[in-house]
Amino acid sequence: MEELKTIIRDIPDFPKKGILFKDITTLLADAKSYHRMVDLIAHRYFGQNIAQVVGVEARGFVLGAALAYKLGAGVTLVRKPGKLPYRTRKQTYQLEYGEDTLEIHEDALQPGTRVVIADDLLATGGTVAAVYELVTSLGAEVVECAFMTELTFLNGRQRLPADKVFSLLQFD
Numbered sequence: 001m002e003e004l005k006t007i008i009r010d011i012p013d014f015p016k017k018g019i020l021f022k023d024i025t026t027l028l029a030d031a032k033s034y035h036r037m038v039d040l041i042a043h044r045y046f047g048q049n050i051a052q053v054v055g056v057e058a059r060g061f062v063l064g065a066a067l068a069y070k071l072g073a074g075v076t077l078v079r080k081p082g083k084l085p086y087r088t089r090k091q092t093y094q095l096e097y098g099e100d101t102l103e104i105h106e107d108a109l110q111p112g113t114r115v116v117i118a119d120d121l122l123a124t125g126g127t128v129a130a131v132y133e134l135v136t137s138l139g140a141e142v143v144e145c146a147f148m149t150e151l152t153f154l155n156g157r158q159r160l161p162a163d164k165v166f167s168l169l170q171f172d
């Protein structure tokens with residue numbers, strides 16, 4: 001895991017002064033590291049009847065789609081406002097460096113569908129808490145929220161039930 005962590009690049013003061021941005025593009029571009037990261041996360045959910053992976057725009061799509069393919073699941077998109085064409089549910093939230101809104105199609109998930117929510121990074125947890133709310137409001141069952149990386153010092157996991165968070169790489 002230490003090897004995977006070193007491939008992630010730190011960018012100070014992006015997108016705002018005081019934020020240390022974890023740039024995962026370097027990990028994604030490295031074929032061996034990207035495949036290893038996806039394989040390690042997917043392994044956790046084999047045999048668990050995951051029907052859908054919910055990917056969070058935009059970086060969450062890169063993990064979510066690969067994970068869904070490995071698990072034989074479908075992909076459900078949670079997108080930034082105004083991008084989904086059909087009727088949507090919306091949730092506004094705070095994240096480490098601002099405020100945003102996310103949307104899901106109101107017919108995207110059937111009640112009882114077993115889902116994994118996938119995103120690249122857990123920081124304050126505002127984003128994933130909003131996605132969790134959207135997904136559960138449709139009646140789906142969240143098996144777990146899976147992240148490539150977690151900034152543990154921001155305590156984002158406290159925004160979710162204790163048994164619903166998994167991150168592959170942690171930064172203290």
Ligand SMILES: O=P(O)(O)OC[C@H]1O[C@H](OP(=O)(O)OP(=O)(O)O)[C@H](O)[C@@H]1O
Pocket residue numbers: 056057058059060094095096097100119120121122123124125126127128156
């Ligand atoms: O835990 P939080 O404090 O909510 O922050 C984490 C979120 O921030 C980033 O998304 P961003 O909104 O920057 O979007 P992007 O994936 O489109 O770059 C990241 O991909 C997570 O979704």
Ligand SMILES: Nc1ncnc2[nH]cnc12
Pocket residue numbers: 019020021022023095096097121123124151
């Ligand atoms: N520090 C950070 N680095 C990368 N993505 C983020 N999303 C929220 N906080 C972030």
